[in-house]
Amino acid sequence: MEAMGVSSGQVGSALMAETADVVVIGAGVAGLACARELSAGGFDVVVLEARSAIGGRVRTLRMGAAGPVELGAQVVHPVGCDAFDDLLREARIGTAPMGTGAEFVVVSGGAHYDAAALAARIRPLPWVAEDGLYAAPPRSGTVDRALSGLAPPARALARCWMEQVVGEDPGLLDLTETAMTYHGGGRGGERVVVDGFDRVVHALAGGLEIRTDSPVERLRWGGDGVEAATASGTVRARAAVLTPPPPVVAGGGLGLDPPLPPSKVAAAAALASCDAVAVVLVTARPTARSEWLLLADPPGGLWTGRAGSRVVTGHVKGPSASLVRRRGWESDLLRSLGPRLGDLDDVLVLDWGRDRWFRGAYSVPVAGVGAASAEWAARLGGTVFFAGEASAEAGLRGLVQGALASGERAAAEVTLSLSGGPHDQRSGRDA
Incomplete structure (x- = not known):
């Protein structure tokens, strides 16, 4: 590596x-x-x-056939920045839509739900609840307060989603400030840098x-x-x-x-800066299908695996990052991901929150x-x-x-x- x-x-x-x-x-x-x-x-x-x-x-690992693995900055957000766009063009750096072909899965209460199965149990879906925050004119207060009208199961999952997407406890996130950056263009708007x-x-x-x-x-x-x-x-x-x-x-x-x-x-x-821990899992056998998972169960975070690859990456942010520092967090992860993960050959951890030169992500x-x-x-x-x-x-x-x-x-x-x-x-x- x-x-x-x-x-x-x-x-x-x-x-x-x-x-x-x-x-x-x-x-x-x-x-x-x-x-x-x-x-x-x-x-x-x-x-x-x-x-x-x-x-x-920006921390990119080169892992052979797995291609570049991002432990720091992961995506190019859909915001206007001519200087950045000019740099990509001048340096001939290619980008591609994030998550193309990957199934989205939510792990909650030990069960795994794809979007359709989750929609049958919880409305609105967490990313729909997020878009709803930005659809109305900017309001005062916190993101958590804006979500308070949801039914308890939907609110809990929306809070989990916002913590991992934005990187902080929704009770601390200012709604207006959050909307300025995460203004509803995120779902399908982010891009990845193809070559790292x-x-x-x-x-x-x-x-x-x-x-x-x-x-x-x-x-x-x-x-x-x-x-x-x-x-x-x-x-x-x-x-x-x-x-x-x-x-x-x-x-x-x-x-x-x-x-x-x-x-x-x-x-x-x-x-x-928000607390964050990045994790790279090297599995004993290739992942069967491409998935993007939100773990509402410990240790939390957003995790991605690509079909045919032995590399699974996770980014755990906000208060949940402390769960990756607990003794036995790997067992929590294996319980959450279950048979999808299989045996592990290696686990690599990059702790942004405890890095003396960064103190967060x-x-x-x-x-x-x-x-x-x-x-x-x-x-x-x-x-x-x-x-x-x-x-x-x-x-x-x-x-x-x-x-x-x-x-x-x-x-x-x-x-x-x-x-x-x-x-x-x-x-x-x-x-």
Whole structure:
């Protein structure tokens, strides 16, 4: 099994004391998009990445005949983002509708129901209940409150569905904020990247100077520039762009000196990423048919298996993610999936919630997230800038498109701030 590597760009781990125009912290989609724009504009950019691989919360495994397996970003959501669409087109990255040919199954109370069997027992179906949330004009309150009028069995299943689709307890999800991103186009609107989401990462990384295994231990900043110190050296620059998730930055992950102002710390709390665990099961025999399963029974989550493949993937989000950390969760899973699964040859787990560099999968639409996002995106003086999906505008927050758009937005802010800087090689104008 091979994890995502780097096929392009200058990547290494040695870092000597040096200077640059801009230091970008984090080599996820936001950081790479920002560095790509700045580099194309003629700036000298160094990207510092804490991990040994780039991509951030894009994590693609290559498993031979099973093809690419996504443990992080899985789908391209049906939202408008011209920059992302342009990248796909320029890099010739193909996409396809998600879930084509797969039967949808709900596992509840130990029984397995296809859509028809479930409809005979519960109305509305959970995804129909979700669409109903977005059909009416935006209302105040939580998603859970909006579902309160359903009969208990339908409400319980709709809550389970929303927790796994959006990634948080419906009692915490703000209805209006949720509708801005998940506006009813999701069922049948999402697409997958055919050759793996890491193709997007490689397309952004080409030609950039990226230093892996280089976590920033301290970032000093002020009116005269920044200094990013790692275990192996220091980069002094005119500006820095911070792209790690807000809880990582605000929680001391970068050692900012001076520290973040209270308004930024408060914004980071509202932008906490959802808990999530990704699981890869390697079965002893190929799966008989293609299925997409919602487990209402422990350990929960959305699971996919493809006919003829020995790989089954699961993504367990929100409060249910804690169930995958319990002793004996594999037994719960075997009971839920029953004979469909068979014996297992291997189990791989990626715990996003407990990863020190991420502390969760992505920001979720809780109350107040819009104002918090705007606060997080605001620069500090003229030297420290912020990017990442949590800082994206409404409708893109929490998505890969939002990460890319935020990186390009931060690049434009840096370019404006460092006015009188380098020549714009693309347009032939001074930056």
